[in-house]
Amino acid sequence: MRVVTGVVGNDIHVVANRLIEISLKERGFEVFNLGVNTYLEEFIDAVIETDADLLLISSLNGEAEGWSRDLLFLKSRYDLDGVIFAIGGNLSVGEATQEELVPKYKAYGFDLVFHQVDLNEGLDSIEEALKANQKVEA
Amino acid sequence: MNKLQIDIGSTYFKTNANGELNQYFRNFDISIYDDLQNKCSQLLSNYTKDEVSICSSANGGLSTLIIGVTTLFSLKYATNIAFNSGINIIDTILYSKIEEANTPTDVIDVVIVVGGIDGIKSKFDEKLINYLKDVNYQNIVYVGNKENRDFLNKNIDDLVILQNIIGDKLQVVEDELKEYLTNLYQADITGKEDIKKLYEITSNQIYSTPYIVNNALPKLKTLFDVADPFLVIDVGGATTDIHYSTDLVENKNIMTSSGYDRLVFKKLGVFKSRESLVFGAKSNEFVYELLDYLGVNEHILDEHSDEATVVLMQLAIFLVLYQVSKNHNDYVTLKLEILNSIVLTGGISKVLSDGDIDKIIKFFYKKILNYIEIPNIITDRNYEIWTLGIEEIYNAE
Numbered sequence: 292m293r294v295v296t297g298v299v300g301n302d303i304h305v306v307a308n309r310l311i312e313i314s315l316k317e318r319g320f321e322v323f324n325l326g327v328n329t330y331l332e333e334f335i336d337a338v339i340e341t342d343a344d345l346l347l348i349s350s351l352n353g354e355a356e357g358w359s360r361d362l363l364f365l366k367s368r369y370d371l372d373g374v375i376f377a378i379g380g381n382l383s384v385g386e387a388t389q390e391e392l393v394p395k396y397k398a399y400g401f402d403l404v405f406h407q408v409d410l411n412e413g414l415d416s417i418e419e420a421l422k423a424n425q426k427v428e429a
Numbered sequence: 430m431n432k433l434q435i436d437i438g439s440t441y442f443k444t445n446a447n448g449e450l451n452q453y454f455r456n457f458d459i460s461i462y463d464d465l466q467n468k469c470s471q472l473l474s475n476y477t478k479d480e481v482s483i484c485s486s487a488n489g490g491l492s493t494l495i496i497g498v499t500t501l502f503s504l505k506y507a508t509n510i511a512f513n514s515g516i517n518i519i520d521t522i523l524y525s526k527i528e529e530a531n532t533p534t535d536v537i538d539v540v541i542v543v544g545g546i547d548g549i550k551s552k553f554d555e556k557l558i559n560y561l562k563d564v565n566y567q568n569i570v571y572v573g574n575k576e577n578r579d580f581l582n583k584n585i586d587d588l589v590i591l592q593n594i595i596g597d598k599l600q601v602v603e604d605e606l607k608e609y610l611t612n613l614y615q616a617d618i619t620g621k622e623d624i625k626k627l628y629e630i631t632s633n634q635i636y637s638t639p640y641i642v643n644n645a646l647p648k649l650k651t652l653f654d655v656a657d658p659f660l661v662i663d664v665g666g667a668t669t670d671i672h673y674s675t676d677l678v679e680n681k682n683i684m685t686s687s688g689y690d691r692l693v694f695k696k697l698g699v700f701k702s703r704e705s706l707v708f709g710a711k712s713n714e715f716v717y718e719l720l721d722y723l724g725v726n727e728h729i730l731d732e733h734s735d736e737a738t739v740v741l742m743q744l745a746i747f748l749v750l751y752q753v754s755k756n757h758n759d760y761v762t763l764k765l766e767i768l769n770s771i772v773l774t775g776g777i778s779k780v781l782s783d784g785d786i787d788k789i790i791k792f793f794y795k796k797i798l799n800y801i802e803i804p805n806i807i808t809d810r811n812y813e814i815w816t817l818g819i820e821e822i823y824n825a826e
Contacts, residue, residue: 293549323599336499340595342549369525 292421294345295337297325299378300358304351307380311349314410318418320345331358335365338374344421347377353384355396362400375420379405379413433476434819436638436812437461437485437624440666440700441776443812446472450811452779462626478632482819485624486638486665491538491610491617494564495521498544498552498573506594506601507543507572512691513603513643514610524553527560537566539613541606542581545574546595553577558584568613572606611640636822638815639670639691642774645818646672646689649772652817653807656769660804661814663775664745666700668693670775671749677763692761694749699741699776707731710744715796719747722792735780742777743789750793766798774809783808 294315298308305327312324323341325333338346348355355378362376378401382392389406396404403420405413434445442465443452456464466473473481493516497503504521511519522530524544540561544552552573561569570589571581578590591605614637624635642663649655658674672691697706707730710716720727720740729740753763773786786806794800 325599333501336501337599339499340502340544340599341546 292319292345293321293323293341293343294347295323295325295334295341295343296347296349297329297334298327299329299331299334299348299350300354301328302350302352302354303327304349304380307349307351310410311347314414315347318414331361331365335369335371338371339369343374344424345375345377345417347379347417350378350380350382353381355380355382356384359396359399359401366400373424375403375417375424376401377403377405377413377417377420379403379408379410382406431476431480433472433481434816435465435481435483436641436815436819437483437627438638438665438776439486439668439698443815444469444472445812445816446475452776460626461623462629465627465630473630478630481631482633482823483627483631484636484638484641484815484819485627486668491516491614492533492535493519493539493541493610494533494537494566495519495541495543496524496527496557496560497521497542498524502595502599503543503545503573506603507541507606509601509690510594510603510606511541511610512693514607514614514640516610516614524557527556530560532560532563533565535565537564538617539568539570539610540564540566542569542571543573543594545577545593546597546599547575547593548597549574549576551577551580553581557581561585570606570609611637614640633823636819639693641818641822642670642672642814643689643691643818644821645814648817648821649814652813653770653772653809654805655772655807656805658764658768659770659772660763660765660768661772661774662746662749662777664742664749664773664777665698665775667698667702669697669745669749670694671753673763677765677768678761690761692753694752697745697748699738699745703741706741706745706748709748710741713748713751715747715751716744718796719744719792723788738780739785742781743785745777746773746786746789747793750790751797754797756797765794766800768804770805770807772807772809772814774812774814778808778810778812781808 296311298304308327312322315322323337325337334346334348378396392406393404403417432447436443441452441454443450453468493511495504495507497507500523508519508521569585570591572591572594574593582588591609592602594602594606596602627635658676661672663670670691670693672689675688675690699706723740723743725740729737751757753761754765755762786808790803790806794803
């Protein structure tokens, strides 16, 4: 399974980004890490170039709220059926619950949303979603 | 060793005879060879063919069409490699939009097809073949993923297949495409009848001038008190080239081996491209304020005088900086606020005074970036960058 990952927007939380990369590799993913300070367009283009199965964006200071709004528009420019779009980290500026944020990010175009969720729990959910996706495609 | 170096430009040619520089305005009514013989026969007679080195940017310019699957990887990487190989004229097509794309009416010198890392499914299908049927091109090269090679090779005549320029970590892999394009560019320049004849006075390979300048950049610090990141602006008669440290690039997802990139403003020159420079200037929202600041009015743009040439060169500097600033999106966006040095070279260095250059750069930084401090300005008045570049190449040989 191929995954494109990185930190969206003007966010330089590189430690979390590295931990995500290590965890993904441990789980057997082929990882394309675009690093910190990455724009949404670059994520989408990297998914196209690598035929990734998963795009996993992280955000640790709530920047994703502003930077992810064009996701649906960008997805509409390419055939990205079968790719899972996931986002995780601290997804709001100020206080917000998972219940409040999930509908918002799903409306942006994400399939899976993890706000302040433990990394391994989030990756377990992603693996389940990828398996289910494979079954549907098969 | 006795050495004579000659640079043929679109407007001037210059000579460097063992460190003594001279510049000559070209006579467009006769060939370059005859012009050189008329103006420098005495000089030429002092050197044997192996002591003469020539580079040229005159009459050059391959037209290139790049077809890629994404803007920020395949198209960006191939465009970058093409510019660094000396190519000036580049059009791009995003493959997902190829069915809506117009077919070029002119002959394309080289088509570059690129997309995808190795090890994934093919990116190009019948849509590409159908599109190419209507394109009149002379060369075509595929630098995308391995999986597509057989299909494209079967369906496209005379297809050249080179190493994928997108590496397995999404990094740029430029060597093979760069060499291929550089050779095409060289063949184009040296194949021109005008330039071919110059082999009567040299036994060395004739190179393209942008290639020579790009080669000098990693060693620029040996010539000038220049600090990274820096920008080199070469305002010529037909085009203006900039060469810049890749550290200046906004949203950088590409690293070239030299750490320096080149961008060509193909219709921004003070002689052959004068009309388009004036048009570009008049379309700029700051131009009247700028002319007022320089103490002239817009009529100067229609004059043919030394004063008008100075103003046009100042405008060219302003427009180039403006077009790579955050105010403009058509070209690469450079972080000009972190720029430490600006180096000016080319014909501009023989016309503008330090005061003229200082004035226009101060205007740009104050008006566009709201900065009072400006980068360190260095003017290459003796074409030392060109001399260093040409020596680097011939020494390497």
